[in-house]
Amino acid sequence: MSRLVVVSNRVGPVKDAARAGGLAVALVDALRARGGLWYGWSGKTDKRAVDYASIEDAESLSLATVDLTPEEYEDYYNGFANRCLWPLFHYRIDLTAFDRRYYEGYRRVNAKFARVLYPLLRADDTIWVHDYHFLAFGNELRQMGAEQPIGFFLHIPFPAREVLAALPHHDAMVRGLFAYDVLGFQTEQDCERFRDYVVREAHGIANGDKLHCFGRTVTIRAFPIGIDTEGFADIAANDKDARRQFDKVTKGLGDRTQIVGVDRLDYTKGIAERFQAYERLLQEYPDTRREVSYLQIAAASRGEVLEYRQMREELDGLSGHINGTFGDFDWTPLRYLNKPLPRRALAGLYRASKIGLVTPLRDGMNLVAKEYVAAQDPEDPGVLILSRFAGASYQMPEAVIVNPYDSKGVADALQIARYMSLQERRERFEALMKRLRAEDVAQWRDDFMSTLATVTRRRTISAVS
Numbered sequence: 373m374s375r376l377v378v379v380s381n382r383v384g385p386v387k388d389a390a391r392a393g394g395l396a397v398a399l400v401d402a403l404r405a406r407g408g409l410w411y412g413w414s415g416k417t418d419k420r421a422v423d424y425a426s427i428e429d430a431e432s433l434s435l436a437t438v439d440l441t442p443e444e445y446e447d448y449y450n451g452f453a454n455r456c457l458w459p460l461f462h463y464r465i466d467l468t469a470f471d472r473r474y475y476e477g478y479r480r481v482n483a484k485f486a487r488v489l490y491p492l493l494r495a496d497d498t499i500w501v502h503d504y505h506f507l508a509f510g511n512e513l514r515q516m517g518a519e520q521p522i523g524f525f526l527h528i529p530f531p532a533r534e535v536l537a538a539l540p541h542h543d544a545m546v547r548g549l550f551a552y553d554v555l556g557f558q559t560e561q562d563c564e565r566f567r568d569y570v571v572r573e574a575h576g577i578a579n580g581d582k583l584h585c586f587g588r589t590v591t592i593r594a595f596p597i598g599i600d601t602e603g604f605a606d607i608a609a610n611d612k613d614a615r616r617q618f619d620k621v622t623k624g625l626g627d628r629t630q631i632v633g634v635d636r637l638d639y640t641k642g643i644a645e646r647f648q649a650y651e652r653l654l655q656e657y658p659d660t661r662r663e664v665s666y667l668q669i670a671a672a673s674r675g676e677v678l679e680y681r682q683m684r685e686e687l688d689g690l691s692g693h694i695n696g697t698f699g700d701f702d703w704t705p706l707r708y709l710n711k712p713l714p715r716r717a718l719a720g721l722y723r724a725s726k727i728g729l730v731t732p733l734r735d736g737m738n739l740v741a742k743e744y745v746a747a748q749d750p751e752d753p754g755v756l757i758l759s760r761f762a763g764a765s766y767q768m769p770e771a772v773i774v775n776p777y778d779s780k781g782v783a784d785a786l787q788i789a790r791y792m793s794l795q796e797r798r799e800r801f802e803a804l805m806k807r808l809r810a811e812d813v814a815q816w817r818d819d820f821m822s823t824l825a826t827v828t829r830r831r832t833i834s835a836v837s
């Protein structure tokens with residue numbers, strides 16, 4: 373079997389992969405099985421950073437990482453990736469910074485990553501590149517002469533043609549993607565939007581799952597990412613950290629219904645709109661006062677980016693307003709924490725919460741929705757309320773699906789969840805779990821890898837014959 377080379381902005385962890393979650397476990401498993409290489413940013417900046425990868429062997433695979441200069445980090449990661457592509461691909465043109473300097477820095481850093489990896493490659497490697505940080509990376513490798521199979525998976529949504537067209541270099545970005553052999557998206561809808569752009573904007577030709585354009589052919593397919601469903605359910609039921617967290621949350625809760633939200637602190641997650649919907653619930657359904665308790669974990673993220681800092685201030689204000697208006701000496705309606713919880717503790721928190729509230733305004737997939745369901749007690753499962761704009765909603769129609777912009781609709785959904793019968797909760801839970809088990813993270817990885825192998829085997833055959 374050929375060696376696997378995984379390329380992603382964040383690398384590892386390897387030893388603690390289980391702690392970091394399904395994606396790290398799935399990638400580490402595949403890398404171990406094939407004696408692979410995981411390549412990306414070291415997480416460090418150094419003003420003397422040069423074109424060099426430090427390589428360490430970690431439990432039958434190798435990690436190769438590159439430092440960035442502070443300027444590269446600013447333009448590539450904070451700038452183009454997180455102030456331009458991230459908001460634009462999540463439909464926030466209003467927050468998108470179209471700065472040429474960022475674009476040029478991004479191109480330079482993609483070229484640097486390619487330049488450093490190229491001499492480390494073997495002729496029979498298979499390369500799997502991840503996410504919006506590396507849209508231009510495959511093309512840089514090809515220009516150096518790389519002929520290996522290269523697949524790309526986009527973890528975030530692919531936007532509608534008119535939205536992408538707002539990006540000054542949209543044509544070059546999409547052209548660059550044709551250097552890959554397989555383009556994987558989270559949902560069929562993302563594939564459809566990509567196809568629409570290529571056919572209508574770039575005059576490409578679609579033929580089944582193939583797209584011909586710019587003199588190249590790529591295969592495009594949806595590979596919805598999953599979680600380690602069995603593993604996570606087992607942690608929620610049996611792990612001692614999960615149990616401790618479960619006890620901590622349920623102690624003192626009495627008959628109150630615990631609502632939980634868990635997100636990175638990101639404007640795409642719709643936390644402000646969620647707070648407003650909760651306020652609406654307390655206003656319009658006075659019977660909920662003292663009867664519900666909402667805990668929102670919003671783990672600080674990308675704090676060097678202005679829009680993230682502004683959002684943090686907004687949420688501080690909204691949460692203070694809700695508690696000031698509705699709280700009492702012996703009841704805090706909303707507990708809002710900016711610190712992250714380890715995944716094992718999260719499993720216990722999910723299980724202790726009768727309602728999981730996942731209402732992003734736009735999200736590639738949203739793994740929290742899947743984890744919440746997997747962590748439930750099958751005998752007495754909680755209810756997932758899920759935004760129609762999360763990629764996960766296409767695989768999870770048995771959740772209570774909501775429009776996150778409609779605060780009254782979300783408040784009503786919370787009431788429906790509070791009063792849902794045990795039988796209905798079980799039926800929804802079983803249907804959701806059936807799919808989560810069948811479409812777990814190992815399945816996602818294997819599907820992508822086998823598609824890439826099949827496509828490139830055909831490519832080799834047709835080149836020879």
Ligand SMILES: O=P(O)(O)OC[C@H]1O[C@H](O[C@H]2O[C@H](CO)[C@@H](O)[C@H](O)[C@H]2O)[C@H](O)[C@@H](O)[C@@H]1O
Binds near residue numbers: 395597674736
């Ligand atoms: O690396 P950061 O800048 O700290 O951000 C963390 C990750 O956020 C994004 O996650 C996405 O991938 C998830 C798994 O496929 C998906 O469920 C979610 O909807 C996406 O938003 C980002 O895409 C990752 O690259 C970041 O590492």
Ligand SMILES: O=c1ccn([C@@H]2O[C@H](COP(=O)(O)OP(=O)(O)O)[C@@H](O)[C@H]2O)c(=O)[nH]1
Binds near residue numbers: 635636714715739741
């Ligand atoms: O305090 C926290 C908050 C989140 N997570 C994990 O971070 C991931 C978030 O993934 P998701 O797809 O929901 O959103 P993203 O942050 O990748 O956009 C999930 O696996 C969560 O369990 C965590 O471990 N601790």
